[in-house]
Amino acid sequence: MVRGTLAVVALGALLYVPVGLLDASYLSAFAATNVRRLGSESPHAGPIHYYLLWLPALLLPWTLFVPGPLRRAARDPARRPLLLWAVFVPAVLTLARGKLATYALSALAPLALIVGTELASGPAAKERTTLRLGGALAALVLLAGAGAALFAAPGQLTLSVRVLLAGAGLGWAVGLLLALHRERVDLVPAAVLGAVLTLYPLGVRGAAPAVAALHSDREAARLIAGAGAGAAPVVAFGIHDPSLTFYLRAPVIRTDDTRLVRDLFAGDGLAFLVTGRRHFAQVEQLLGAQAHLWLETPRRRLYANRANGST
Numbered sequence: 001m002v003r004g005t006l007a008v009v010a011l012g013a014l015l016y017v018p019v020g021l022l023d024a025s026y027l028s029a030f031a032a033t034n035v036r037r038l039g040s041e042s043p044h045a046g047p048i049h050y051y052l053l054w055l056p057a058l059l060l061p062w063t064l065f066v067p068g069p070l071r072r073a074a075r076d077p078a079r080r081p082l083l084l085w086a087v088f089v090p091a092v093l094t095l096a097r098g099k100l101a102t103y104a105l106s107a108l109a110p111l112a113l114i115v116g117t118e119l120a121s122g123p124a125a126k127e128r129t130t131l132r133l134g135g136a137l138a139a140l141v142l143l144a145g146a147g148a149a150l151f152a153a154p155g156q157l158t159l160s161v162r163v164l165l166a167g168a169g170l171g172w173a174v175g176l177l178l179a180l181h182r183e184r185v186d187l188v189p190a191a192v193l194g195a196v197l198t199l200y201p202l203g204v205r206g207a208a209p210a211v212a213a214l215h216s217d218r219e220a221a222r223l224i225a226g227a228g229a230g231a232a233p234v235v236a237f238g239i240h241d242p243s244l245t246f247y248l249r250a251p252v253i254r255t256d257d258t259r260l261v262r263d264l265f266a267g268d269g270l271a272f273l274v275t276g277r278r279h280f281a282q283v284e285q286l287l288g289a290q291a292h293l294w295l296e297t298p299r300r301r302l303y304a305n306r307a308n309g310s311t
Helices: 002-022 024-037 050-059 068-076 078-096 102-118 125-151 157-182 184-213 217-225 242-248 258-266 277-290
Strands: 234-239 253-255 272-276 290-294 300-304
Touching: 002 024, 050 078, 050 102, 050 125, 068 078, 068 102, 068 125, 125 157, 125 184, 125 217, 125 258, 217 290, 217 300, 234 242, 234 258, 253 258, 258 272, 258 277, 272 277, 277 300
Parallel strands: 234 253, 234 272
Antiparallel strands: 272 300, 290 300
């Protein structure tokens, strides 16, 4: 415990001591942000069971094979600290009201050491049932994913990307089913790894840009900046939109206060408002003729109190 505590303190000091010396305001803001996560006003508020859902999702596809290795790790004094590490991370994070899935990434390291070493060393006879079930579920997911890639979202993904994703998913699903049919369950982890190593780069290269285009507010930020309005207020109404702030490179007013929005749009200066689908009707009813639509996507609308091109 003493050595572990000293190691943690030393690693933290290597980062935070230089940060504190170079920019004390950043360090104080960082501390205040993390303390705020404990309060009722924390951003990204999540329920107490948040990480019980997200940690298995982050571990996919190896979650399919995790029950046996975790059970044996709990009985093995040499590996029990790894299990305690994996439990400790989400348990501590659950104390905070603000939660994000990426906060728990450090819990994947001990889980990988527990599950990965067993899968790499070859399945024990008692794990054949787990491997069969996990392999069958993985094949089912791959088949469903292949169908979704081929027929879903034709407007967002090009035909070549959809065919590549569908072909890779179908190929690995067939490989898994053949391994199961021939009682070669020892090949299941390798086939699942092959599917991950094949589909991940295809998804990053082909599907991720389409997802980014759907969720990005770069075009809205470009229109706002192109209006030449200088310090015109930009309101994010009823949404938390870090993409807009990132591309705009300027502060954004986040609010649910309809009076503030009405006052800003009633002024003489140019004002902008970005909102999500749940608030489209509310904004147009609130602002009436003052709500000039500048940009519309499936997720967002950008309004201004002047028609586009009048500035």
